[in-house]
Amino acid sequence: MKKTRQVNHEMPSIDGKGIMMGRPAYTDDLAQEGSLIVKVLRSPHAFARIRRIDTEKAAAVPGVEIILTHNDFKRNAHTRAGQGYPEPSPHDKFPLDHYVRYIGDEVAVVAATDEETALKALALIETDYEVLEPVLDFEKALDNQTIIHPEEDIHEMFPIGFNPKKNRAAAYGMEVGDIDKTLSESDVVVESSFRTQSQAHVMLEPHTVNARIDYHDRLVLYSATQTPFHVRRILSQTLEIPLSKIRVIKPRVGGGFGGKQALHGEMLVAAITYRTGKPAKLTYTRKEVFEATYTRHRMRLDMKIGATKDGRITGIDCYGLSDTGAYGEHALTVFMVTGSKVLPLYNKVDAVRFKGDVVYTNRTPAGAFRGYGAIQGNFALESAIDMLAEKLSMDPIELRQKNMILENETSPIFEIMGEGTAGTAMNMESCKLDYCVKRGLELTDWKNKYPRRTDANKIRSVGMAIAMQGSGIPYIDMGAATIKLNDDGFYNLMIGATDIGQGSDTILAQIAAEQLMTTVDKIAVYSSDTDLTPFDAGAYASSTTYVSGNAVLKAAKNLKNMMMNEAARVMHADPNDIGFDGTTFTAKETRLSLIDLSNQLYYNDQQKQLTATDSYVGHKSPPPFMAGFIEIELDKETGEFEILDYTSVVDCGVTINPKLAQGQIEGGVVQGIGMAAYEDELRTKTGRLITNSMMSYKIPSTKEIRKLTTEFAESYEQSGPYGAKSVGEIGIDTPPAALANAVYNAVGVRIDTLPITPEKILNAIKEKENRQ
């Protein structure tokens, strides 16, 4: 492996300084002055039909520019999910509808000169609802009397198990071998159900979008989105505006984590600006972000694992029920990932089955959220593995080491399960999971800490879990890059890839710089503009490093070749005899600087603009792997616990930027800890969200996170840019199971419902004592 100069080197992000200094960068910073303020009237009922809606009084308020209701839109069913077309999500949403399906659903929209006027008008809209019985319990949704989507004009784009009459948004099933037979013949079987909650993303920037008609008479949107190209397409198809008349720009985004991988305010704001010709903007309040954007799919996963008495895992059977809320964005794909990016961890089983249903309920729609099903699946599987170890009287580390996937192995699941469609067979050409586990044991001094050490009422214990994720969606998601050479020998890198704070602008510049043998400061990056940058599916499915990175690598290679050819021409030499070190071309006796060449190409002789564009679609999705270890101190009299350390050992191939990769892991780990221990959604019996503010919904603060230890394995993925795999999601997957296992190791109680709270622990301890 050649030593690299830019790749696998720590360097600060190219935008950190400007951001810290407060320069205009985010979507609302760039709104046009004098934009109409857009406010949405939201449903107070979990399920209702709008019998009548009258906007006359509201429209008469001075300063109100326009009010839209379902009467003002053609019924074009679409999905808001930012996914490749045709989407694996049902087209079950209308811009505005005469049904409202959750408290917070859109009823009408007002645009006015200022916020106060808009709110005044909102209050004057008269509505008459036929209130219907909602479905709030996802375990009672299937075949419920209440049909949440009774309308006839909705559809799936291809078979995904969509059956709205049963309240089913999607369904999936696959089996390898004969699982029932395998389990019945196994010496030991462990069976348990696990429940995960509707976690909220709580990215610090609320969703926001603004639109204007530019002087070319085109509709231009600035949106905090992870998928500008998908936004453009969905707007065009739904509002019937020619695609060529729409431009979507993603400015700096204050966090997405999947919560901005679907349309939020773009549809209504685009409609308003298109119809009025005036600039308009909508910023969600935090309450609206909680109530009316997206959450994680809550799930119940029924796990059965069988093994021989000497610890060979024979079969895994998983049935899942997933709650997609009022609309089916990401319903199938999240559910599939729950199986496809978890079950292959134990690839040597004789049989495996994964199936289940994704149901509608009258709650905030679920959607994409880092981990994307893998965190839910991981909690269930990795908890069950520890339970299996207990039943086998076997060390849980040994059980994993005996059965987990290793380098050069494969799993039949890779070929069967993609994301929404069939998958792609692949061997694990890079898999350092065994090293990750071994190294983690060293770093945490596991041998001396497992299972626990007791000191009066405080118990220190450890727990762990292993995980995998993916690197993009093969054959479906494409990324592209354009690099151009300027005078003075610097470059512009134009990429569709969306930087939402994870640093893709920086690491893609590093890849380009490596290939062009220059430094990052010579590369000006511009990203995520549907007019000016080439296509990229967007920041999701852990695509950016692997897919977009490969596109950048190819484009940079092409540009370098073009530059070498031009240099050869100027130097009257054979292109094969040209050497290049990033700043100078050499040929036998002559030298030509890049600066001179670039200036000549612009101004002097046979002038031309050198630009290279290239694209990449993955042929596989090489998983990053991780072993996560938690150490806690638990107070057995109160159930309270503190997290003393979380150690992560990660195989993501080569890290393009080790510090930014560390940031992805640690940020993911802390979000995973939030889901494991602190975050929970609460609703009233009528379906109203109680935890709709950052006062009532608590994410970890700095005091909850004392110590994080993060290391990367030496690994190299042949198919990745400079050996890299992606790293955006994997950090989040292990904390829930690791914590559950640590709690079990501390006090012998297993919490199978997230979040794991002190009260649940204390109740379980008491129950256990009562039984004894």
Next chain:
Amino acid sequence: MNIRVRLNGLERTFTIKPDEFLIDTLRNHHLVSVRRGCDTSSCGVCTILVDDKPVPSCTYLSARADKRHITTVEGIPNTAARLAGLFGNEGADQCGFCNPGLALSVHALEKLGATPDAATIRHYLVGHLCRCSGYVSQIKAVKAYLEEKS
């Protein structure tokens, strides 16, 4: 009503409503670094300094700000630039939405004197939520910044 403030060292007069909060007054006057993260004074994103003390600008009535010194991150460019470099060293530079408010609190902490330890830094900055970094890298960077300054 009007208020007169000293904003980043310059005398400014703003016309405000009685129930206006500083976040809106400032943002409406193009100080876009002052951003809103929540509705309930819970996140720290909108933090500014009033008379050198960090406060959530979403919760500080503009009427109260009359005759006071207000500092936004535009007023501490050197602190912000240096802190950004240290954040970059630790990989704490991610979406950045929490950064300006955090920089102002760090500036206030610096002005208080003695080099604090990680526990003191955590206590002083606990009101600044971050969803991207996992905090540990931020604390390391802030500690390095304060050690430089002491």
Next chain:
Amino acid sequence: MVAQCLRRGERIVKIKHYHKATSMADAYEQLKKEGSAIVAGGAWLRLSGRVIETGIDLAGLGLDAISVTEETITIGAMTTLHTIETHPEINRLYDGILVQAIGSVMGVGLRNVVTIGGNIVARHGFSDIITALQVMDVTLCFHEQGETPLKTFLAQKGAFNDILEKIVVRKRKASAYFKKVSKTALDFPVLNIAMSKDQDGYKLAVGARPSIAIRAEKTEKLLNKAKTIDDALIEKVIDTALGEIRFNSNHRGSASYRQSLAKTYIRRALFDLNDGETSRKAGQS
């Protein structure tokens, strides 16, 4: 009231007129008018969604000072929490539990806005500060009703139209214990408890039940009568405390969990205040 605030997250307060009070008398006169309200820090007011005709600002009236004598510390009602928690005398008061309680509330930024007067007058059930103050000798000074013991004020019912001017805390040689149980460092408490021991004996307050802190007076009497703190007494103390303190459930915790917490932390408080020396075996808390 808290639930309403959470529901009205978006309905920020409306204030039609802003009045900078020129004196306490002026403030009190304004307060008599329909739709008026005192603007203290403004933090809770902001979330109330109320429509206020006249917001009365007490900022210019010198109510934000801390003065110290041999026997007392007097804190102006408009003093911010952060000013109080960084004052050296307050750090020495009752083993620093007031500083501990204040420091557990949100972050420094918000504590630079929230005033002690606003916090006390609001009488939130979750107030950590009130729980800590309950185990000290605290007198509130109101504009109209004058000096009022804290306990008396907390028990007062009905609409309240007076203005708190200052809080007087007697300095005592005392040891004290405070514990706030909360999910994260920035969350409201599931339960809070404070205990103190000074020349007059023990005081015990349990708050965030979820209702506001009350003094466990029967329990205090029991403790103050006792000659030694032994295992038998501790059990009796806990029984008595649980008998006289009511707990309820909310989404932060169930009544029975709060009871379990109270049991454990009252025991630990006693242990702590007796320098870890009760006749209980060492190592048990």
